[in-house]
Amino acid sequence: MIAVLRNPTYAKLFSAQIIALLGTGLLTVALGLLAFDIAGGDAGIVLGAAMTIKMVAYVAVSPITTALASRVPRKPVLIAADLVRAGVAISLPFVTEAWQIYILIFLLQSASATFTPTFQAVIPSVLPNEKDYTRALSLSRLAYDLESLVSPMLAAALLTVISFHNLFVGTVIGFFASAALVIATRFPHIEVPPPTAFFERLTRGGRVFLATPELRGLMGLNPVVATTTAMVIVNTVVLVQGDLARPQTDVALMLAAYGGGSMLIALGIPKLLETLPDRRVMLTGGSILPILLLAGTGVMAWMSGTPQWVALLIVWTLLGAATSAILTPSARLLRRNSTDQNRPAVFAAQFSLSHACFLITYPLAGILGAVIGLPAVALVLVAIGALGTVLATLAWRDASRPLLQRVSAQGPTKTQQ
Template identity: 70%
Template sequence: MISVLRNTSYAKLFSAQVIALVGTGLLTVALGLLAFDIAGGDAGIVVATALTIKMVAYVAVSPLMVAITARVPRKTLLIAADLTRAAVAVSLPFVTDAWQIYILIFLLQSASATFTPTFQAVIPEVLPDERDYTRALSLSRLAYDLESLISPVLAAVLLSVISYNNLFIGTVIGFIGSAILVIATRFPTLRPSEPAPFLRRLTRGARVFLATRELRSLLAMNMVVAASTAMVIVNTVVLVQGELARPQSDVALLLAAYGAGSMVIALALPRILDHLPDRRVMLSGAAALPLGLAATSALTAGPAGDATWPLLLATWLLLGAATSLILTPSARLLRRASDEGNRPAVFAAQFSLSHACFMITYPLAGIIGATWGIGAAAATLAVIGAAAAAGAGMAWRSRAHASSGRR
């Protein structure tokens, strides 16, 4: 898998991704502390509002920016997005009111909603061979999982010697470093998009999704992933400390089990996909996630026993692994369904549509969990995930099955 880094252009872009991810991780920690400084006991409301703004920016801005910047060279667009993010990050330590945080977060996440799908759409051009591209996807997934583990630890170490405001400097360094590496990267020659009416450019990615059975299936699998991820992100701390009355360190341990499952699959997937089709791998993940959520509901239905904690660790490991089975190969589907002209729009559509699912599942996980309990939240999300998984399977039937159905 590491052999793909011999491609110097990809090695620089991957390094840019890693540096920016670490900077974003430091920003997440610093933002929570800044919110507490400004709002005190209402910091949770400030952070929740900021996260909602982030999702709105991801859903609304990504396809819009692709349509607006269709004729802008991708290298220029990536550099501009990184510099915008750096400018926002350097401004955050100086805010004094919550509304200023909201504006800056919208600007930062709008820049991220421009950068991420554009970056993802460039990688298939840099690595045209599918085997190399698959290994790059696994490395990218590994980077995301490692960042979620390393950034909080790095932030904790830095906070022992500096104030939280200085964490924003690390974020600025991350985004500027990413921009420098993008500048140093030699991009393949890419044709600018053909002129088209704005509305046609805006809907280009969505139209490709609707016309392609694999991508219609991916739409449903996005909901499966959102259901399980919402359970993990929203309710892990409630489950560990509220339901099981375990120490705070076990929250990190349970999240680490989820990340470990994802990393194991990310490392193994290049070889798996050399022998198995994407359809079988991804639909297996889609089937496993509702089962993991149902197991969570069952484990929290009654009093906790001696076996509850190890079984929860195993369940979170399963959820992480199954999520990686879907997310890691998903970009291969986007690559095959697109061409050089519409690829940014297709990746932007996936970025937008997948985050739209989180806007549904995050509130459900929190509201149902707080009102009727963690078991009810897990059961509800399991039902949603199972329905979406069934839809994914029906949308992406094997060619043999589809042919027999027409006879």
């Protein structure tokens, strides 16, 4: 898998991604401590509002900035986004009011909503060979999973010798280093698309999704991923410390089980996709997720003691694996059904659509879980996930059926595998 790093352009871009991820991880920890420093017992309200602002920025800003920058070369777009993120990180230690955090978080996440889909859209042009691109997707998935484990540990180690305000310095260094690597990278030449009306550019990615059966299937799988992820991210700590009365270290262990399952599948995806089509792998993951979440509900309701704990660890590991089976190959669909010119719009559309699902499932899992309990909210999420899987299967009926060959103003697509 690491052979793909022999490509010098991709190696620099992947390094930029890793460094920026670590910077973002440190920022997350520092932001939580800053919120407590400013708001005290109301820190949860501040962080909840900040995370909501983050999702709103991801959903709304990504298509807009992509449309505005559609005729700008991608290299300066990435550099500018990194510099904006560094500027926000520099400013955060000096805030004294919650509303200042909200404004800076919106600017930060707007820059991230610009950087991420633009970065993702560049990689297919850097790695035109599908096998190499699949290996790159696996590395990217591993990077995201490892960051969620490494960043908190790195932050904890740094906090033993520095104050939390200095964590922002690490974030700034990360974003500057990411920008420097992008500057040092030789980007492939991509023809600038012809000038078109802003509304056409704004809706370009969404129209490709609606016109392409394969991408409509991906739209159905987005809420499946969002329901499971919301249950894990929002309610793991409630389940472990509230319902099971286990120590804080077990929260980390359970989240590590989820991340470990995801990494295991990410490592095996390149070989798996050499023998199986994307449709089968992704729909299998989509079908398994609601079943696993239902099994977790049964474990919560009817088991106790050590057997319950072991069963939940297994379920969380399998949830991570099934989620990775959907997420890791998903960019292959976006690559196949886009051209060099409209690819940023297609990636931005997926970025926006997927986070729109999180904007619904995160508060649903948190608020409804507090009202009706974890087993009951898990059943609600199971129902949403099962509906998403059905819609994905109906939209993506036949893996061998040729895709629409042309969408007005978006360019040709390729035959589905």
